[in-house]
Amino acid sequence: MNDNHTQSTNGLMDQIDRIVTLWQRARPDLNFDSTQVIGRVVRLEYFITRRVLQDLARFDLNVGEFDVLAALRRHPPCFQLSPNQLQSMVLISSGALTNRINRLESRGLVTRAQADHDRRGVIVTLTDDGFRVVEEAVKNHLAAEAELAGTLSAEEQQQFAALLKKMLLAVED
Structure with missing residues (x-):
């Protein structure tokens, strides 16, 4: 340039x-x-x-808590995942994930229960309150993204997204 x-x-x-x-x-x-x-x-x-x-x-919510709620929300109809599945989606350590789940559980936004298929396993489920919170948070998040990207035309956004994707693919593991 x-x-x-x-x-x-x-x-x-x-x-x-x-x-x-x-x-x-x-x-x-x-x-x-x-x-x-x-x-x-x-x-x-x-x-x-x-x-x-x-x-x-x-x-x-902080970003990490939002990530956990959003990951659960993307898995209908039961909105539940194992901690291992969640960990792979939010890319954090198991200890950090446990802390996030603890905070969300204490607020009544998720529950933790023993998995039906594995007595040693745990399943994390989005509660009704968690569903309501993440639905509103996602709507606000998408509106903010649209506002931030709104200085670019639709075509420019597509071009920019493609260029950023090209860069990310070169560095992602």
Whole structure:
């Protein structure tokens, strides 16, 4: 990327443009094209996370708790999963998952019971209250995502999603 990028956004400079400009002056021998991309992704992640946390706070949830409720909600009709299944979906340690389940269970949003098919196994189930909370939280979450992505046209969103997917596929395990 070069000065054409700044010109294509009507001469407006964001924080990344300012940082890159300073680096180009200090180290004209280096290429900062990747900073134009990665810096913006990192900066967007900050603003997206801040917005998500604000929205989830309305439901007295943190991101991890929302992830557990959402994983259960995506598994109708019983809305239940084993801790191992949940752990693979939310990609955290078993100890961290146990803490999340404990907090959600204490609030009456999930229950834990012995699995019918395995006396040693446990099954986590979304309660009616948990279902109501996650339904509202998901609606708010999707509205926030739409608002954040709304500066891009539908075609631009598809292009951006495809480019981000390409980058993720190259680094995901």
